[in-house]
Amino acid sequence: MADTLLDIRNLRIEATVYAPGEKPRNAVIVDDVSLSLERGKVMGLIGESGAGKSTIGLAALSYGRGGIRLTGGEVLLNGRQIRGASSATLRSLRGKEVTYVAQSAAAAFNPAKKLMEQVIEATLHHGVLSQAEAEARAVELFRTLSLPDPENFGKRYPHQVSGGQLQRAMTAMALCPKPDLVIFDEPTTALDVTTQIDVLAAIKTAIAETGVAALYITHDLAVVAQVSDEIMVLRSGKMVEHGSVQQIIEAPREDYTRALVSVRQIDHAEKAPAAEPLLRAENVTARYGAMSKDVLSNVSVELYAGQTLALVGESGSGKSTMARVITGLLPPRAGEITFDGKPLPRALKDRSRDELRELQMIYQMADVAMNPRQTVATIIGRPLEFYFGLRGRARDERVQELLDAIELGQGFADRYPAELSGGQKQRVCIARALAAKPKMIICDEVTSALDPLVADGILKLLLDLQAREGVAYLFITHDIATVRAIADSIAVMYQGRVQRYGTKTEVLAPPFDDYTDLLLSSVPEMEIGWLERVLSSRKMASAGN
Amino acid sequence: MRGIPFSALLGMTVTALFFLAALLAPWIAPYGMAEIVGDVWEPASADFWLGTDNLGRDLLTRMIYGGQTTIFVASMATAVSFCLGSILGFTAAVYGGLTDQVMSRVNDLVMSIPTLIFALVVLSVMPVTLPVLILVMGLLDSTRVFRLSRAVAVDINVMDYVEAARLRGEGQRWVIFREILPNALSPLVAELGLRFIFAILFISTLSFLGLGIQPPEADWGGIVKENREGIVYGIPAALIPAVAIVTLSISVNLVADWALNRTTSLKGGRGG
Numbered sequence: 001m002a003d004t005l006l007d008i009r010n011l012r013i014e015a016t017v018y019a020p021g022e023k024p025r026n027a028v029i030v031d032d033v034s035l036s037l038e039r040g041k042v043m044g045l046i047g048e049s050g051a052g053k054s055t056i057g058l059a060a061l062s063y064g065r066g067g068i069r070l071t072g073g074e075v076l077l078n079g080r081q082i083r084g085a086s087s088a089t090l091r092s093l094r095g096k097e098v099t100y101v102a103q104s105a106a107a108a109f110n111p112a113k114k115l116m117e118q119v120i121e122a123t124l125h126h127g128v129l130s131q132a133e134a135e136a137r138a139v140e141l142f143r144t145l146s147l148p149d150p151e152n153f154g155k156r157y158p159h160q161v162s163g164g165q166l167q168r169a170m171t172a173m174a175l176c177p178k179p180d181l182v183i184f185d186e187p188t189t190a191l192d193v194t195t196q197i198d199v200l201a202a203i204k205t206a207i208a209e210t211g212v213a214a215l216y217i218t219h220d221l222a223v224v225a226q227v228s229d230e231i232m233v234l235r236s237g238k239m240v241e242h243g244s245v246q247q248i249i250e251a252p253r254e255d256y257t258r259a260l261v262s263v264r265q266i267d268h269a270e271k272a273p274a275a276e277p278l279l280r281a282e283n284v285t286a287r288y289g290a291m292s293k294d295v296l297s298n299v300s301v302e303l304y305a306g307q308t309l310a311l312v313g314e315s316g317s318g319k320s321t322m323a324r325v326i327t328g329l330l331p332p333r334a335g336e337i338t339f340d341g342k343p344l345p346r347a348l349k350d351r352s353r354d355e356l357r358e359l360q361m362i363y364q365m366a367d368v369a370m371n372p373r374q375t376v377a378t379i380i381g382r383p384l385e386f387y388f389g390l391r392g393r394a395r396d397e398r399v400q401e402l403l404d405a406i407e408l409g410q411g412f413a414d415r416y417p418a419e420l421s422g423g424q425k426q427r428v429c430i431a432r433a434l435a436a437k438p439k440m441i442i443c444d445e446v447t448s449a450l451d452p453l454v455a456d457g458i459l460k461l462l463l464d465l466q467a468r469e470g471v472a473y474l475f476i477t478h479d480i481a482t483v484r485a486i487a488d489s490i491a492v493m494y495q496g497r498v499q500r501y502g503t504k505t506e507v508l509a510p511p512f513d514d515y516t517d518l519l520l521s522s523v524p525e526m527e528i529g530w531l532e533r534v535l536s537s538r539k540m541a542s543a544g545n
Numbered sequence: 546m547r548g549i550p551f552s553a554l555l556g557m558t559v560t561a562l563f564f565l566a567a568l569l570a571p572w573i574a575p576y577g578m579a580e581i582v583g584d585v586w587e588p589a590s591a592d593f594w595l596g597t598d599n600l601g602r603d604l605l606t607r608m609i610y611g612g613q614t615t616i617f618v619a620s621m622a623t624a625v626s627f628c629l630g631s632i633l634g635f636t637a638a639v640y641g642g643l644t645d646q647v648m649s650r651v652n653d654l655v656m657s658i659p660t661l662i663f664a665l666v667v668l669s670v671m672p673v674t675l676p677v678l679i680l681v682m683g684l685l686d687s688t689r690v691f692r693l694s695r696a697v698a699v700d701i702n703v704m705d706y707v708e709a710a711r712l713r714g715e716g717q718r719w720v721i722f723r724e725i726l727p728n729a730l731s732p733l734v735a736e737l738g739l740r741f742i743f744a745i746l747f748i749s750t751l752s753f754l755g756l757g758i759q760p761p762e763a764d765w766g767g768i769v770k771e772n773r774e775g776i777v778y779g780i781p782a783a784l785i786p787a788v789a790i791v792t793l794s795i796s797v798n799l800v801a802d803w804a805l806n807r808t809t810s811l812k813g814g815r816g817g
């Protein structure tokens with residue numbers, strides 16, 4: 001094939017693993033993966049964490065992160081073997097023929113230099129363009145990426161622009177030296193849904209206009225379906241399936257791909273509201289310390305026993321602050337919170353042990369929500385000891401019961417958090433909350449740090465536990481798909497206010513207000529052409545612009 | 546024992562030898578502690594392996610007993626400083642606000658006075674006995690430990706698992722000793738080695754200045770002091786304790802370095 005740009009054949013990548021308490025051993029990160037990319041085409045690499053997708057992406061630059069070795073196969077770029085090429089050769093091609101867009105633009109930019117200087121740095125270094133030409137090209141790219149005020153955008157510092165804009169600036173940086181290939185490594189994962197869609201659209205336009213080829217790495221199949229021509233599904237370093245976007249989305253061949261396509265399709269019919277709410281928040285207003293602006297203003301919501309209320313909104317909308325107010329960590333400035341018919345004391349220190357017990361919390365990052373120096377038995381057993389005075393055998397038996405309830409079973413009690421996977425950690429956190437026999441659990445973005453299939457498992461477990469134990473959830477999330485799966489009622493939050501509130505069917509049925517419309521339409525759908533359809537029918541620009 | 550680098554093993558062996566010699570002093574020392582057994586400043590011989598000191602006492606015997614005193618005082622002072630400093634530091638971090646401000650500023654105040662001068666003033670008005678010596682050294686050193694443990698604890702105090710413990714209704718004692726202490730242990734253990742060496746240097750300095758261990762009790766600083774005039778006549782007696790101090794310092798630091806390397810990569814289990 002004359003126009004094959006990147007040809008990876010039987011790539012094998014190994015690394016040395018230092019597991020705690022074990023001898024260092026060799027692990028195969030990527031095993032026998034082959035792909036070929038034609039000039040001007042976009043290939044999506046998709047898989048859960050640890051699938052080796054970023055590692056393959058970096059291998060296209062013949063680069064391995066610390067300790068990673070490209071031990072076998074061929075990497076041909078423009079017909080040239082670059083695996084094991086000299087560092088001088090690699091230097092001359094990285095940043096010129098192949099460029100890279102990282103996940104966290106905020107961490108990738110030097111905060112002490114202006115954007116323009118950084119965007120054209122590689123271009124000047126390789127002598128592709130003169131200073132004036134490069135700046136002109138950068139401005140042109142800023143315009144293509146629909147950044148505001150393209151002529152003056154480069155004069156700003158990284159902290160002066162939003163996260164979505166920074167991600168687009170990095171795309172401009174990658175496209176500036178007129179590369180043949182760009183590696184996009186989860187460029188929109190860290191962004192809000194409403195911002196993600198803009199960045200996605202900008203990247204798509206830029207790819208189309210510059211005619212560059214791209215490897216697009218992500219864990220979100222719906223996102224990759226919008227920008228790619230072909231998709232490769234990876235799992236544990238091996239290729240699962242490779243095909244056109246159409247074939248993968250509409251007729252997946254492998255079971256794993258089928259699971260990825262049908263993720264978040266849990267059917268959950270909402271329950272009718274009961275007579276008396278379990279939790280009632282009335283006109284809650286709160287702010288942090290000496291800040292002059294309220295983070296929450298006049299928030300009123302109700303949650304019924306055994307049901308789920310979802311608080312939805314983008315970052316900064318005040319949904320986590322609402323959790324802090326309810327738990328008593330941040331006493332509200334005004335408003336009343338009633339729990340189980342009785343007013344709940346504002347501050348944590350004024351609450352009785354029973355009031356604390358009945359209201360538990362599960363965190364987003366299960367990693368830091370568990371003391372790394374305590375075993376699972378201590379983590380789950382402590383609430384039993386603390387609230388119910390269980391000791392010795394009785395405690396151990398109850399811990400095992402809880403472990404069974406979260407589907408972990410035998411052999412987990414003596415492990416430390418570092419010895420658990422992400423999904424298992426979150427399950428242990430759920431068990432710790434359940435151990436207190438609470439009436440209500442606040443779930444703060446509990447699935448957003450997890451891979452889609454693992455997150456699905458957690459959601460199913462939560463629904464299952466709700467049916468069995470009758471516990472109510474206050475579910476904080478930015479992900480509408482999660483909300484559809486789990487909520488009975490929904491409160492959409494925007495800039496510290498409740499924008500829309502009601503039962504699930506009420507909130508998710510038109511007519512929408514502008515913000516809810518934006519939020520709902522921004523959630524990527526597993527459908528080709530979704531991006532264009534949505535962009536042409538929007539009423540409101542997102543906050544990122 | 547596998548995986549321990551050679552330098553750390555060497556450090557551990559030498560440190561262990563020093564501690565053993567100190568513990569077993571009465572059994573391994575060839576002569577009595579203050580016994581005059583020969584001429585003044587005799588050179589090394591089969592009878593006196595390191596020669597004799599300015600009064601004709603066996604120098605090896607003096608070194609062994611001196612090591613006993615020096616290492617004992619330094620260990621006790623380090624223990625006092627760590628218990629006091631870390632508990633106060635954790636308390637300041639956990640309570641925060643005004644409590645933290647008051648404790649930290651008082652600590653700054655004590656730290657702003659040069660340690661040696663502070664110790665000299667206190668010891669010149671107090672009877673110089675072992676408990677007083679240990680207490681003064683421990684208190685002065687605890688200011689450094691306070692700073693370190695407060696800084697480490699402030700970092701841990703904002704972790705979600707500490708918040709989870711608070712939401713459960715746990716008291717401050719549980720938070721300090723069960724949530725924070727186990728995770729702050731690594732940097733503290735590494736600091737322990739360094740503080741111990743500073744304590745040895747400090748007690749030696751005090752003894753050299755005449756405010757530490759009083760004669761006829763032996764200690765390394767005192768031996769330097771007693772034999773310092775010999776240096777003029779080419780008698781190496783005063784240099785022997787210096788060599789001992791250097792050897793022990795380097796050995797303990799080798800161990801501490803290794804502990805530090807090992808524990809920073811774990812960071813209390815985070816990011817490991």
